[in-house]
Amino acid sequence: MSKNEIENKWTQPLIEWFLINKRKMPWRDAPSPYAIWISEIMLQQTQVSTVIPYFTKFIKKYPTMKHLANSKEDDILKMWEGLGYYSRARNLRFAAKSICDNKKEDLPENYHELLTVKGIGPYTAAAIASIAYGEEVPVIDGNVLRVFSRYWDFDNDISLQKTKNWLFEQLSPYLKEGPPSLINQGMMELGALICKPKHPMCSNCPLSTSCLALKHDTITSRPVKKKKPPVPHVNIGIGLILKGNKILIAQRHTHQMLGGLWEFPGGKQETGEDIEDTIIRELKEETNLTVEIDTYCCRVNHTFSHFKITLHAYFCSISKGVAKPISSQKIRWVPLENLSKLAFPTANKKIILEMRSALSKT
Numbered sequence: 537m538s539k540n541e542i543e544n545k546w547t548q549p550l551i552e553w554f555l556i557n558k559r560k561m562p563w564r565d566a567p568s569p570y571a572i573w574i575s576e577i578m579l580q581q582t583q584v585s586t587v588i589p590y591f592t593k594f595i596k597k598y599p600t601m602k603h604l605a606n607s608k609e610d611d612i613l614k615m616w617e618g619l620g621y622y623s624r625a626r627n628l629r630f631a632a633k634s635i636c637d638n639k640k641e642d643l644p645e646n647y648h649e650l651l652t653v654k655g656i657g658p659y660t661a662a663a664i665a666s667i668a669y670g671e672e673v674p675v676i677d678g679n680v681l682r683v684f685s686r687y688w689d690f691d692n693d694i695s696l697q698k699t700k701n702w703l704f705e706q707l708s709p710y711l712k713e714g715p716p717s718l719i720n721q722g723m724m725e726l727g728a729l730i731c732k733p734k735h736p737m738c739s740n741c742p743l744s745t746s747c748l749a750l751k752h753d754t755i756t757s758r759p760v761k762k763k764k765p766p767v768p769h770v771n772i773g774i775g776l777i778l779k780g781n782k783i784l785i786a787q788r789h790t791h792q793m794l795g796g797l798w799e800f801p802g803g804k805q806e807t808g809e810d811i812e813d814t815i816i817r818e819l820k821e822e823t824n825l826t827v828e829i830d831t832y833c834c835r836v837n838h839t840f841s842h843f844k845i846t847l848h849a850y851f852c853s854i855s856k857g858v859a860k861p862i863s864s865q866k867i868r869w870v871p872l873e874n875l876s877k878l879a880f881p882t883a884n885k886k887i888i889l890e891m892r893s894a895l896s897k898t
């Protein structure tokens with residue numbers, strides 16, 4: 537973009553557009569710092585429509601910081617089940633406990649102090665500081681990066697931190713031109729509803745008369761973003777070990793991905809290994825059990841942000857050993873009807889459904 541081409545009068549049209557077109561969201565009804573915090577954490581990597589029912593349930597059960605601080609980790613994880621990125625839930629609870637332990641009842645009231653709270657990064661701190669406290673600090677997320685890479689037609693790689701820092705500096709002065717809450721929410725909402733990644737709806741855009749990418753016909757090449765490497769795929773062998781009406785489950789260590797959640801024991805397939813051999817090896821390594829493979833149960837695919845997995849689940853029986861939690865924090869024999877009371881990762885929940893269906897046929 538050339539400097540004299542930059543149009544500076546975008547905040548008022550954006551605010552006017554936002555006030556008319558903003559979507560109804562429960563955390564917008566009464567934007568307390570606590571509610572904004574919970575909603576912004578849930579919204580990380582997750583769509584608004586997915587978050588709304590989780591948020592409503594969460595706020596009903598934990599309406600204040602104190603309620604969250606006094607919660608049990610298992611209950612929080614159960615409530616988070618299906619939302620993914622479970623460290624977000626653990627961090628929320630940890631932060632609430634720290635705040636209450638320090639005799640405070642709410643979050644710090646400015647951007648820089650918010651950054652000291654566990655789980656709060658620059659984007660979330662800016663969202664809370666501007667929406668709840670009116671601080672003049674811009675939110676920089678994927679939507680805002682895309683909108684401004686088009687509006688100002690810049691070709692900096694938006695996946696680079698230096699581009700995010702640069703945009704933060706560029707946008708900061710504009711936050712003085714209107715309520716920061718409305719400017720920030722307007723930028724994000726415009727990116728979500730109008731300036732979409734694939735088919736921006738320029739004819740409905742409040743910034744179209746001064747958008748440089750529209751003027752230069754460069755929209756399809758904005759934003760510039762480094763291509764991601766191909767997503768790796770991992771096969772995982774899972775053992776379903778039944779003892780009467782009970783099944784063996786293990787709880788993941790807190791420091792692991794999906795920490796604190798329950799799962800069926802198993803692990804990664806090694807190169808050149810049959811999946812049945814993976815299950816036998818992993819169950820020995822993880823639970824001290826020597827098992828035999830009985831029958832195939834199901835195969836479940838799941839995609840995380842950085843890799844894909846296929847879980848291969850087999851019914852197994854113990855030929856030797858007593859179950860021990862070698863690589864998990866706990867193991868437990870649980871009645872099948874109680875599985876729904878515990879928090880499992882989404883892929884394991886799919887296995888539970890398949891397993892119930894298989895067992896109902898035997």
Ligand code: SF4
Pocket residue numbers: 683686687730731732736737738741742743744747748749750755
């Ligand atoms: S005019 Fe089109 S490309 Fe420009 S900001 Fe609006 S929606 Fe995005």
